[in-house]
Each structure stands twice: as C-alpha cells, then as structure tokens.
Amino acid sequence: MSQQNILEVRGLKKYFEAGRPRLFSRSTRRVHAVDGVSLDLRKSEVIALVGESGCGKSTLSLLLMGLEDPTEGRIIFEGRDITHLNDAQRKGLRRKIQMVFQDPYESLNPTQTIEEIVAEPLQVHGLATSRQVTDEKVKKAMEDAGLKPAEVYLKRHPHELSGGQRQRVVIAAALVLEPEILLADEPVSMLDVSIRAEIINLLAELRITRKIAVIFITHDLGSVGFFADRVAVMYLGRIVEIGTMLDVLERPQHPYTKALISVIPVPNPRLRHERTILQGETPNPIDLPTGCRFHPRCPVAIAICKASDPSFVTLSKTHQAACLLLVK
Amino acid sequence: MSIQTVEIKPIIPSASKNFWQTYRQSRLGIAGLILLLAILLTAIFAPLLAPYDPKSSEGVGAGQVYNAPSAAHWFGTDDAGRDVFSNFIYGARVSLIVGFFASFISVFIGGTIGIVAGYYGGRTENILMRFTDTMLVIPDLPLIVVIVALTRPSLLNIIFVIGIFGWTTTARMVRSQTLAVKSRKFVLRARAIGAGRAHIIRHHILPLVMPILVVQAVLVVSVAVLNESTLSFLGLGDPTALSWGQMLNYAFARGAMSTGAWWALVAPGIGIIWVVLGLILVGQGLEQVLNPRLNTHHLMPSRPTIKSEAAARSGEQVLLEVRNLSINYINEGQAPACAVEDVSFTLKEGELIGLVGESGCGKTTLMLGLLKLLPNAGQIVNGQVYFKNKEITTLSDDEVNKVRWRGISIVFQGAMNALNPVRTVGDQIAETIIKHLPDFDSAKIPARVTELLDLVGIAAEHKEQYPHQYSGGMRQRAMIAMALACNPEVVIADEPTTALDVMIQAQILELLDQLRKKLGLAIIFVTHDLGVVAEMCDRVLVMYGGVTAEYAAVDTIYNTPLHPYTQELLKAFPDLTKPKKKLSSIPGYPPRLDDLPAGCRFAPRCPAVFDRCRTEQPALHELAGELHVVSCHLVEAIK
Numbered sequence: 001m002s003q004q005n006i007l008e009v010r011g012l013k014k015y016f017e018a019g020r021p022r023l024f025s026r027s028t029r030r031v032h033a034v035d036g037v038s039l040d041l042r043k044s045e046v047i048a049l050v051g052e053s054g055c056g057k058s059t060l061s062l063l064l065m066g067l068e069d070p071t072e073g074r075i076i077f078e079g080r081d082i083t084h085l086n087d088a089q090r091k092g093l094r095r096k097i098q099m100v101f102q103d104p105y106e107s108l109n110p111t112q113t114i115e116e117i118v119a120e121p122l123q124v125h126g127l128a129t130s131r132q133v134t135d136e137k138v139k140k141a142m143e144d145a146g147l148k149p150a151e152v153y154l155k156r157h158p159h160e161l162s163g164g165q166r167q168r169v170v171i172a173a174a175l176v177l178e179p180e181i182l183l184a185d186e187p188v189s190m191l192d193v194s195i196r197a198e199i200i201n202l203l204a205e206l207r208i209t210r211k212i213a214v215i216f217i218t219h220d221l222g223s224v225g226f227f228a229d230r231v232a233v234m235y236l237g238r239i240v241e242i243g244t245m246l247d248v249l250e251r252p253q254h255p256y257t258k259a260l261i262s263v264i265p266v267p268n269p270r271l272r273h274e275r276t277i278l279q280g281e282t283p284n285p286i287d288l289p290t291g292c293r294f295h296p297r298c299p300v301a302i303a304i305c306k307a308s309d310p311s312f313v314t315l316s317k318t319h320q321a322a323c324l325l326l327v328k
Numbered sequence: 329m330s331i332q333t334v335e336i337k338p339i340i341p342s343a344s345k346n347f348w349q350t351y352r353q354s355r356l357g358i359a360g361l362i363l364l365l366a367i368l369l370t371a372i373f374a375p376l377l378a379p380y381d382p383k384s385s386e387g388v389g390a391g392q393v394y395n396a397p398s399a400a401h402w403f404g405t406d407d408a409g410r411d412v413f414s415n416f417i418y419g420a421r422v423s424l425i426v427g428f429f430a431s432f433i434s435v436f437i438g439g440t441i442g443i444v445a446g447y448y449g450g451r452t453e454n455i456l457m458r459f460t461d462t463m464l465v466i467p468d469l470p471l472i473v474v475i476v477a478l479t480r481p482s483l484l485n486i487i488f489v490i491g492i493f494g495w496t497t498t499a500r501m502v503r504s505q506t507l508a509v510k511s512r513k514f515v516l517r518a519r520a521i522g523a524g525r526a527h528i529i530r531h532h533i534l535p536l537v538m539p540i541l542v543v544q545a546v547l548v549v550s551v552a553v554l555n556e557s558t559l560s561f562l563g564l565g566d567p568t569a570l571s572w573g574q575m576l577n578y579a580f581a582r583g584a585m586s587t588g589a590w591w592a593l594v595a596p597g598i599g600i601i602w603v604v605l606g607l608i609l610v611g612q613g614l615e616q617v618l619n620p621r622l623n624t625h626h627l628m629p630s631r632p633t634i635k636s637e638a639a640a641r642s643g644e645q646v647l648l649e650v651r652n653l654s655i656n657y658i659n660e661g662q663a664p665a666c667a668v669e670d671v672s673f674t675l676k677e678g679e680l681i682g683l684v685g686e687s688g689c690g691k692t693t694l695m696l697g698l699l700k701l702l703p704n705a706g707q708i709v710n711g712q713v714y715f716k717n718k719e720i721t722t723l724s725d726d727e728v729n730k731v732r733w734r735g736i737s738i739v740f741q742g743a744m745n746a747l748n749p750v751r752t753v754g755d756q757i758a759e760t761i762i763k764h765l766p767d768f769d770s771a772k773i774p775a776r777v778t779e780l781l782d783l784v785g786i787a788a789e790h791k792e793q794y795p796h797q798y799s800g801g802m803r804q805r806a807m808i809a810m811a812l813a814c815n816p817e818v819v820i821a822d823e824p825t826t827a828l829d830v831m832i833q834a835q836i837l838e839l840l841d842q843l844r845k846k847l848g849l850a851i852i853f854v855t856h857d858l859g860v861v862a863e864m865c866d867r868v869l870v871m872y873g874g875v876t877a878e879y880a881a882v883d884t885i886y887n888t889p890l891h892p893y894t895q896e897l898l899k900a901f902p903d904l905t906k907p908k909k910k911l912s913s914i915p916g917y918p919p920r921l922d923d924l925p926a927g928c929r930f931a932p933r934c935p936a937v938f939d940r941c942r943t944e945q946p947a948l949h950e951l952a953g954e955l956h957v958v959s960c961h962l963v964e965a966i967k
Contacts, residue, residue: 192687
C-alpha cells in the first residue's frame with residue numbers, strides 16, 4: 001500500500017435485509033445501502049463525500065466507524081485490516097477515528113455538563129489518569145474547538161448553549177482523544193447559514209494545526225468549496241465521480257455532479273442561472289435500475305445507459321467519473 | 329428548529345430550583361406533600377407524640393374495653409383497653425416501613441429488568457418481557473396471600489414478598505423509556521467514542537430513566553401499603569408489629585362491629601387513606617414537573633391585542649400591509665421578551681418577499697402574529713396588519729378564522745410532524761376543505777383533492793397513501809397542496825426547504841415559483857438561507873434580534889447592502905464562483921430576546937461598531953429613491 005494513505009477502503013458493501021416480498025417467498029429483498037465503494041484517505045487530507053439522502057453516505061460513515069459490519073470489502077487503517085474486529089480490539093482504534101454528528105441538539109446527553117461530556121472519552125479509554133491531566137486535556141480540546149475560555153462552559157448543560165456552541169462541544173469531545181481521522185456527518189446542515197461558516201472554518205483549522213484527516217459528509221456541494229482537497233460524489237451506494245475540489249466543482253464530468261452543482265443557490269440575483277433540476281428522488285435501493293443506476297433521472301441518458309453499467313473512466317491523474325458518455 | 333423527542337424531561341442538577349418552582353404550581357402536588365410529610369413526621373417522632381405506650385393498657389381501668397373517644401383517649405380504646413390514638417401513631421411506622429422498603433425492592437427489580445430488556449434487545453428482551461407479561465396476568469394479591477401464609481409471617485418476609493410482586497408496571501415503563509433513549513444520537517455518539525454497555529447504561533440511560541423510577545417509586549409505595557394492610561387484615565401480618573392493617577384485623581375479629589366501637593375501625597382506615605392519597609397526589613405533582621407537556625395550554629385563547637393608533641397609510645393598493653408590528657412574550661413575574669419590534673412591510677399580488685434571519689430572530693413569531701396564531705404567552709403590543717384593507721389584529725377569533733387559510737395560509741416547516749400519520753394524505757386535504765369552506769359541495773371534494781395534488785406535482789394514485797409512504801419532498805408538496813386548498817391569496821412558507829436535500833429544495837422552490845405565476849399567489853418565504861432567497865424573491869426583509877435590519881429590493885440587498893449584518897451574512901455564504909475563498913463567519917451569537925443589548929441589537933457582533941451603537945438603538949432610516957430601509961447609525965451620514 002501507499003505509505004501516505006492513512007485509510008484505504010476497498011470494494012466496501014453493506015446490504016440490509018428488507019423482509020420478504022410475499023409470505024413464504026424464499027428470496028429476501030435487500031437494500032443495497034453501500035454497494036462497492038473504494039476510497040483512499042491521506043494523512044491530514046480533507047475529503048468531501050457528497051450525495052442526496054439515500055445515497056448511502058451515512059451507512060458508509062457507520063461502516064468506517066465500525067458501528068455497522070460490512071457485508072463485503074475491506075477497510076485498512078494504517079496498513080492494518082480493521083474490517084472485522086471485536087469490541088476489545090476496536091476500542092484502541094476508536095481513539096484514532098472519531099465522529100462528529102449531524103444534529104448537535106440530539107447528540108449531547110442533556111443531563112451531563114459540558115465538562116463531563118468532553119472528559120467522558122478520556123474515562124472510557126482509561127486516560128483520565130489524574131484530575132490534573134484530565135482537566136488540562138479537556139481545557140485544551142475545548143479551546144481548540146473554539147470554546148474560549150473553557151471555564152465559562154465547563155459547568156453548563158447543553159440546553160444552555162446555542163447550536164453552534166453545541167457542535168463545538170461535540171468536536172471538543174472528539175478532539176480530546178487526539179484522533180487522526182475525523183468523520184463529520186453533515187455537521188452543519190442543522191445550523192444556521194451564519195454559523196455554518198465558523199464550524200467549517202474550525203474543521204479547516206484543525207486539519208492544519210492538528211494534522212487531522214477529515215471525511216466531510218454532506219448533501220450540499222456548495223459548503224465543501226474552499227476546504228476540501230478532494231470531492232467524491234455518491235449516488236445509490238456508489239461513488240460516481242471523484243477528483244480534486246477544482247476537478248469536481250469547475251470541470252464536473254458526470255451528469256449527476258453537473259446537476260448537483262447547478263442547483264446550489266447563488267447568493268446573487270444578477271447571477272440567476274439555468275438550473276438542471278432532476279425530477280423525482282433517489283430511487284429505492286431495493287430495486288435498483290438496470291444498467292447505469294442514474295439513467296432514469298439522467299437528463300442526457302442514451303439507449304445504452306439502460307443496458308450497461310459504467311465503470312470508472314480516468315480523466316486525469318486525479319479525476320475519475322463513471323459515465324458511459326465519457327467512454328469514447 | 330430542533331424537534332424534541334424525549335417523553336420525559338431529565339432531571340438536570342442545575343435546574344433544581346426550577347424543579348421546585350414547577351412543582352409548586354401543582355396544588356394537588358403540594359397538598360399531597362403536606363399529607364405525606366405530616367404522616368412521615370408522625371411516624372418518626374412516634375415516641376414523643378403518642379400519649380401512651382402502644383402495648384400497655386396503662387391508664388385504663390381493667391375491663392374498660394372499647395371506650396368511646398374522650399379527652400383522655402382521642403380515638404377511644406380498643407378491645408384490650410389500649411389507646412387507639414397511640415396505636416395509630418405507632419402503626420404508621422410499620423405501614424410506612426413496609427411501604428417504602430417493598431417499593432424500593434419493586435423499583436429496583438423493575439428498573440433493572442426494564443433497562444436490561446430495553447438496552448440489550450433481541451432474545452434477552454423477549455425472555456424478560458414475556459416473563460413480565462406472565463407476572464402481570466397472575467393476580468398478585470392471592471399469590472402474595474398464599475406465599476405469606478406458607479412462610480413465617482415476619483415483617484421482613486412481608487416486605488420481601490410484596491416487593492417481588494410489584495415490579496411489572498415499572499419494568500414495562502422503564503423498558504419503553506430505555507428504548508426511546510437508546511435510539512437517541514448521543515448514545516450512538518457514546519458508542520463511537522468507544523464506551524461499553526455498562527458505561528452507556530450508567531451514564532446515558534440511567535439519568536434519563538431516573539424520572540420514571542422516581543414517580544414509580546412513589547406510586548408503588550401506596551400499592552405496598554395497601555397490600556400490607558390487606559395481608560394484616562386477613563390475619564397474615566406480623567403479630568409483633570402493629571400496623572394499621574393489624575389494627576383493623578384485631579378490631580374486626582374481636583367484636584368492634586357488634587359493640588358499635590366504630591372508632592377502632594375508622595382510625596386505621598383514615599391512616600391508610602391518608603397515606604395512599606398523599607402518595608398519589610405527590611406522584612401527580614412529580615409527573616407535572618418531569619413531563620412538562622402536561623401543562624402546556626395550546627388551546628387557551630391568546631392574549632388580546634393592545635390597540636394602538638394607526639399611522640397614516642400609504643395610499644398604494646396592496647394585498648397585505650404590516651405596520652409597526654410589535655409582539656412580546658409575557659412570562660409571569662419576568663420582564664416581557666420583545667420577540668418582534670416595529671416591523672413593517674407590504675406585499676402586492678403575485679409578489680414574493682423573503683424574510684431572512686437566524687434562528688430566534690423573531691421571524692416565525694412575526695408570521696404567527698399575522699394570523700393571530702401566537703402561543704398563549706405571545707401578545708401583539710403595537711401595530712396593525714391590513715389584509716385587503718381590513719385591520720385583522722383587533723378582529724375576534726371567529727372573524728380572523730375567515731381570513732386564516734381562505735385569505736392567508738401557512739406551509740409549516742417539518743412536514744412529517746405537521747401531517748397526521750394515521751390518515752391518508754387525500755383525506756387530510758379533504759378535511760382542510762371541509763373545515764374552512766363548509767359550503768363547498770361535498771360531491772366535488774374528491775375531484776378538488778386530485779386537482780390540488782396535481783397542482784403540486786403529485787400523481788392521483790398517491791392520494792390514498794399515508795404520509796410515511798411519501799418521501800420528504802412529496803410530504804412538503806402535500807403540505808403546499810393543503811395550504812392551497814381554499815384558494816388563498818397569500819401563502820406563508822415557513823422554512824419549507826430546511827432539512828431537505830439541495831435537489832429536493834430546488835424542486836420545491838421551482839414549484840412555489842410556478843404556483844406564484846400560475847395562481848397569482850403572493851408568497852412570504854421565511855428562511856435563514858440568503859442563497860435560497862436570491863433565486864426568486866422580489867424583495868427581502870432581513871431581521872435581527874426581533875427588529876428590521878434592512879428591507880429592500882433583492883438586487884439592493886445582494887449588491888449594495890448597507891447594514892453590516894446583511895454584509896456579514898453575505899460573506900458567510902459559500903460562493904461557488906470563488907471556491908477557494910475562505911468563508912468569513914460572524915463572531916458571537918444572536919441576542920436572547922429576554923436579554924437584549926441596550927443599544928443596537930447587533931452591536932456586540934458588529935465589525936463597524938462605535939460608541940453610540942452601544943447606548944442608542946438606531947431608528948429605521950428610509951433612504952431616498954427606491955425602497956430601502958436600514959436600521960443603522962452609519963446610514964445617517966449617507967442620507
């Protein structure tokens with residue numbers, strides 16, 4: 001494996017059983033939540049995973065966290081296969097990969113104080129060796145997460161904080177373990193636009209100051225702009241386009257990526273533009289379309305798209321997309 | 329913005345003062361507490377309070393059995409010439425000891441089984457809950473009687489037997505609360521941190537299950553007291569410990585009835601009723617504190633509008649005109665919170681106005697105020713709302729009802745919560761028509777529902793489906809269909825695209841824009857996202873901390889904004905045309921409406937703040953030329 005890759009994902013699949021279509025029927029129906037994802041993450045790299053709800057991005061994050069067991073494929077962290085580990089083996093690893101959740105109103109226990117929340121990971125991992133060490137680490141993590149001065153917040157409860165402050169608490173509780181990868185699942189979608197920028201800026205700062213690699217999961221291509229190194233666009237359990245941020249935002253090749261970019265609201269009425277609004281929603285991942293999965297909604301689909309499933313076309317060293325129209 | 333899913337409010341340590349304040353509001357709870365405290369103190373200080381030793385018949389002449397109540401013996405004497413009042417006092421000790429200890433055992437067993445079943449799930453849960461169900465259908469009292477009769481009737485045995493038969497309800501309640509807590513995101517977060525089951529149960533499940541355990545513990549004490557009395561009355565009590573049940577037993581067995589000595593029966597009876605009543609009332613008081621939903625009064629009429637002098641109106645013909653509207657939230661004993669202050673705007677036919685602001689800036693309050701749908705604490709304290717030249721803030725509820733939905737309707741945010749999950753979408757739209765247009769020909773309703781669904785792009789075959797069969801985007805479309813049911817002229821869309829994916833958001837925006845053109849609708853689009861508004865609005869009103877920050881045509885707002893807040897908001901927005909640009913964010917947080925800064929409300933976060941801003945609230949400056957209103961001291965120089 002490449003030395004600089006901190007995380008490698010190979011052909012990862014996760015199918016959920018969705019019950020039987022008819023009573024006494026033999027065949028079980030399966031939800032193809034994640035269906036063959038391969039991805040590399042380098043040290044202190046920020047990669048954005050973009051897609052609509054139902055594209056499998058949240059399941060992928062649970063697989064990477066080891067909170068769900070994959071059906072197939074491998075996850076390799078620092079050269080070690082971590083796909084199937086038991087709880088004890090995984091515990092040490094958890095320190096290295098931490099997660100920030102979507103909803104800061106729901107992901108904090110309302111009965112705990114901020115101090116208890118941020119110190120909890122240290123206790124769980126037996127790192128709270130002395131009061132002094134714990135206090136120092138908690139304070140450092142909180143101030144790194146922008147809760148300055150930490151003393152003001154220590155004794156408060158989550159309900160006394162605003163949404164942006166709560167999300168900072170979640171980030172502090174992740175930082176306290178000094179992770180190498182931060183998995184952020186829609187960390188700003190529940191926040192006001194004015195607060196989003198500061199959380200994104202905070203994550204961008206952390207990858208520089210703490211050399212943390214970030215996997216940023218979002219449905220909004222607009223919010224990944226300035227800080228993602230690479231962008232991977234997901235559709236129905238698969239990555240359909242991956243490239244550097246400029247590859248994807250300025251030279252999108254897959255029709256789905258193009259549509260996603262065209263609907264990003266532009267905050268300037270003088271730039272009102274033609275939008276490619278895809279009709280319908282991501283189809284049900286139980287009965288997958290034949291051929292290219294995107295063809296029923298694709299504005300430029302041709303006959304062959306119904307029959308043939310496209311594989312990745314390499315457009316440049318950094319840029320790949322899976323579309324039959326690119327095969328020429 | 330967040331949706332509360334907890335059934336029971338957790339006990340938060342710092343809220344202990346709050347706890348007592350809420351509890352105090354429950355009169356029954358207070359009465360129960362007084363009853364309970366009185367009997368507890370009586371039991372604790374029994375040796376000081378009892379006039380006689382309960383076991384001796386001292387002070388009573390031999391053969392003086394069943395003496396009627398007198399000054400010496402307030403409750404008379406019993407069959408052995410003992411003082412009933414003293415027995416009553418000492419009996420409280422035994423009854424309460426049995427009650428509290430048995431309840432402790434029950435709640436401990438029930439809590440453990442409930443938490444383990446709820447948290448571990450699967451086979452463990454199946455076995456434990458089927459066992460609980462079995463225990464629940466076995467009539468426990470006869471079983472308790474049999475077991476106590478077979479064992480030595482000591483106090484300890486009685487406590488134990490009552491305790492191990494009273495846990496089933498607790499187990500079931502705790503299990504369902506555990507299931508609810510387990511599915512919450514902070515438990516998933518704890519797992520992601522690496523916490524084991526024991527840690528999660530101790531730190532995350534238990535604190536949130538505790539309120540139920542406390543309420544259950546109180547209620548189970550009363551059951552245990554009753555059970556003990558029954559046992560003793562049946563002669564199965566501990567003969568060495570004189571409880572109220574025991575007193576009843578002796579009196580009944582030894583001829584109190586035939587001699588007419590009612591007092592020997594009434595005294596213990598009062599004791600039992602007293603304790604059980606006290607406990608039930610305390611339980612009720614506790615529930616009110618721990619489950620705040622019980623005392624919200626959504627159906628109470630809202631506070632009357634304070635009438636104010638109408639300012640001169642512009643002669644212009646407009647559909648909706650809001651003039652200097654101010655809305656306060658009034659909490660008893662606290663200063664009123666100014667949620668909306670002096671907001672004015674107009675809306676013409678077919679126009680789309682964007683109302684932009686962060687959470688808590690008063691935008692939803694303003695919209696609810698327009699239709700007099702404010703919660704009970706909200707009150708319109710100044711200003712007018714004219715709908716087609718009719719002032720509606722001072723109308724009676726019946727008259728406003730004619731405007732609601734038929735004139736002005738609302739698309740609420742969070743479509744899943746606004747739809748009834750057990751009725752088909754078609755039914756719910758039909759109901760809206762029936763409710764607001766009673767004269768509508770009922771034979772034509774199905775066709776009208778199909779027409780409305782078609783209007784929002786839902787095929788007729790989905791009419792008979794339930795909300796859970798709809799996707800998020802379809803639910804939002806259904807909500808729009810419902811808002812259009814009575815042909816309104818104005819539609820208020822309150823964050824209709826928040827929580828939807830960008831693609832679905834674009835679909836909904838396109839739909840609203842089409843409807844506006846097709847039906848000549850005027851739309852008020854409420855959002856925190858300036859980008860969404862730029863795509864389609866005619867004018868934008870930016871609110872901050874309850875006041876208008878800036879109000880102008882959409883091009884002015886985006887290209888020549890004058891209020892620093894508008895300028896900062898725009899900078900915080902990612903611009904795809906310059907993807908490398910760093911986002912700037914506005915430091916700090918919006919003010920709390922009950923604690924507003926003295927001067928300009930934006931002053932603490934404003935990059936251009938100067939001394940005057942901290943003391944003096946800026947007036948609304950109207951700039952010459954095209955419509956442009958700004959509340960900022962800096963504008964005076966430009967004017």
